[in-house]
Amino acid sequence: MNKPKIVRPEESQPARALWFDRKKYVTINFKVQRPKDVQVDIQPDKMILCCKNDTDDVFYNELHFYEKVQIHDSRERVYDRTINVLLRKVKPDYAWPRLQKDEARPSWITVDFDNWRDWENEEDEGKEEFDRYADMIQEISGKNKGAAPDMGDLSDSD
Secondary structure, three states: OOOOOOOOOOOOEOOEEEEEEOOOEEEEEEEOOOOEEEEEEEOOOEEEEEEEOOOOOEEEEEEEEOOOEEEEEEEEEEOOOEEEEEEEEOOOOOOOOOOEOOOOOOOOEEEOOOOOOOOOOHHHHHHHHHHHHHHHHHHHHHHOOOOOOOOOOOOOOO
């Protein structure tokens, strides 16, 4: 069953896209107010998004990915203000330095710094952090086995 190819509408603009990279996935959030007539075509090396917003502005985005993605394990979800696209990397544990193959970055693509993590060295750092946390828990549970601490020396009148 072949999906009909999405044709670029004559009058359209790209939706603003925020993206971030994880070990196994790349996530893209297209910012569209109350999206409708949403069409998404995810291919191994590119994707096309076409939709309208609440005032019938037409959006069209075409992205040629930096690396290949697994189309059967990639999906999109439509929310009130965004269209969220989750792309499963063919090569996990490989950081994408950018979203698109082309080095020239279109103005509508932005890195989502709120969700960005430098995960390349994560395992070692994570283990270190976990060990510190485990030591701390052990320390706390070893010390405070008895009665609750006396807090009489803490006063409100400073």
